[in-house]
Amino acid sequence: MESKKYLEDISQIKDLMNRSSRFISLSGLSGILAGTYAIVGALIAHFYLIPQQGGYVILHSWNFKMIVGVLIAVAILSLVTAYLLTSKKAKKNNEKVWDETTKRLLINFLIPLVTGGIYILIKLNSQHYGLTASLMLIFYGLALVNAAKYTIGKVRYLGYLQIVLGLICAAMPGYGFWFWVLGFGLLHIIYGSLIYFKEEKA
């Protein structure tokens, strides 16, 4: 009798709660591509910019500026890709990309990330490069965990993994570069693939 109507009520409540407070999940492909950009960027830095055996990068040198440039390029490319693919996905599902929820998602993502970025720059200016990779992983992980409240996907777990990786990295000086590749490259690709295949199935 009435029970069908009540079930409809419940599903409407759920749908509106989700749609009004949680941003649609990022497309899996953007994760895979972000990871690929990170690895390509790291390879360029490894073979062309970081001096081999015994040498080190001096602040304000040409190499240093180029490495920072590669990092910024990777970040911008990843963001643009994520934005383009997500808006495409949103359009397909008839959802809006830019609304209250997205704004909240972005603000919550940027607070830890910008804090970390500024902190790393301050440390670099006083010649402390040692922990850069570790700090990047930790702050990026915190940003993901903080933003996860506003997404439907499982970004939270990617955040936890980045934080753990960052902490291990801090305990193993000298391997920063490889941890960076593992976190920003490999983890993104694995996470992106998992989401991508789930999307394909759905």
Added chain:
Amino acid sequence: MGLIDNINKLFDHRIRLGIMSILMVNEEVDFNRLKELLDVTDGNLASHTKTLEKAEYIKIEKSFIGKKPNTRYIVTPSGKMAFKKHIEALEQLIKKQ
């Protein structure tokens, strides 16, 4: 007393139920956002928010952003209680069948 008595008549309407669902999970929501999420007309939304305000389930806050009037809606503690009760009643009714 039947289970049906716990069903809140005020929430037994698609738009009012929708308004409450949205306000339960958001600190505050403005008029346009509600309209967009619920896909209803201005007049329709206004009349239902008024009903909910009269029951003191939601609070209406008016302000200006520049020269544009901005109306925001916030669920009250008693609105939260009433909504939770309503959902429990829905669950009970579904389970019984």
